Amino acid sequence: MNPLDLEHDLRECALCEHRCGVDRFAGELGVCRMASPMVASRTLHPAPPESYTVFVAGCNFKCLGCQNWTISQFPDNQMDVDGHVDPESLAQETVSMLSSRRATLMSADRVFFSGGEPTIHLPFIEKVVADARKLSPGLKVNFDTNGFMTEKSLERVLCFTTSLTFDIKAFYDDTMRAITGAPVGPVLRNVEIVAKRAVDKLWEFRIVLIPEVNEDDIRPLCNFLASLSTDLPVAFLAFRPNFVLDQHLGATRELIARCLEWAKSANLRNVTYAGVVDIPGTRGSVAEEMEKVYERRGAKIAASYALAAGCTTHPRDCVSCPSASTCLVKKYIPTRSC
Ligand code: SF4
Numbered sequence: 001m002n003p004l005d006l007e008h009d010l011r012e013c014a015l016c017e018h019r020c021g022v023d024r025f026a027g028e029l030g031v032c033r034m035a036s037p038m039v040a041s042r043t044l045h046p047a048p049p050e051s052y053t054v055f056v057a058g059c060n061f062k063c064l065g066c067q068n069w070t071i072s073q074f075p076d077n078q079m080d081v082d083g084h085v086d087p088e089s090l091a092q093e094t095v096s097m098l099s100s101r102r103a104t105l106m107s108a109d110r111v112f113f114s115g116g117e118p119t120i121h122l123p124f125i126e127k128v129v130a131d132a133r134k135l136s137p138g139l140k141v142n143f144d145t146n147g148f149m150t151e152k153s154l155e156r157v158l159c160f161t162t163s164l165t166f167d168i169k170a171f172y173d174d175t176m177r178a179i180t181g182a183p184v185g186p187v188l189r190n191v192e193i194v195a196k197r198a199v200d201k202l203w204e205f206r207i208v209l210i211p212e213v214n215e216d217d218i219r220p221l222c223n224f225l226a227s228l229s230t231d232l233p234v235a236f237l238a239f240r241p242n243f244v245l246d247q248h249l250g251a252t253r254e255l256i257a258r259c260l261e262w263a264k265s266a267n268l269r270n271v272t273y274a275g276v277v278d279i280p281g282t283r284g285s286v287a288e289e290m291e292k293v294y295e296r297r298g299a300k301i302a303a304s305y306a307l308a309a310g311c312t313t314h315p316r317d318c319v320s321c322p323s324a325s326t327c328l329v330k331k332y333i334p335t336r337s338c
């Protein structure tokens, strides 16, 4: 790969709304802590849409309940990843894997970029897709995102994607910050852009239901989505205890039913749910220090878990945090995985 292909975007990085402005090309690190693109793993994957999934390493969020924390919190957690992969080789491998008998049996029909967060390696992904389409012009591409890219990056993503899977973590800013370390505004703006201008590419909006934490956000989120279109595809996913929230309880059957009812009341017509329910755990509690910093109880509970894991800045704001280079949250190793 010609290093200059990456240089333009990485010299003063503003690929996502953290807009760190660091020179990743020279090895400086922003919130995502990634200088050059790395792949964590890749495999044929049966989850819809069935695909050859490429998990890129690193993420611009520090979500407390991350299911893929080994990948997303790389490199600080020192987990194993595949590492640097030449985009041309990855393109060839992708086309070859999608033409295999295993892919046909699985109905895998696209490459699916996930992570971590693929936005932080956007120029690398664009190159892989361009090279793969030289070999297979009709190649379908899914982009799996937390939606925190800039508008410019979103336009670029929409140029090459066939489908988009888009996570929405919260509706209120304090809940979002407590869960992820980032503000909610850019995500809701991008939800609106996709709903209004690229709904044909939207596979689904995905909302992980975390009991006690983002419960209060779900009803207004349903109303917001319905105000854009009542036909938007929305998937509720049951939270499974993981990462910093490893001792927290999983989504209950009752919570899923309540969220489905809220979606119905909002007239959302295209809502599904998935996941294992009723995994036991604690409900969380509010640390005294968080009582006045966050407004909503769910945000206070999430922030209290973050505080216990070593998060120093509240409201959480990873881009302005003085502890970013030594962040203990990124090094957290859960003792329970469900
Ligand atoms: S967090 Fe976003 S803006 Fe900051 S360096 Fe990473 S990709 Fe660039």
Ligand code: SF4
Pocket (backbone or CB within 6 Å): 062, 181, 310, 311, 312, 313, 314, 316, 317, 318, 319, 321, 322, 323, 324, 327, 328, 329, 330
């Ligand atoms: S310590 Fe700082 S960088 Fe780490 S999660 Fe908390 S706010 Fe983000």
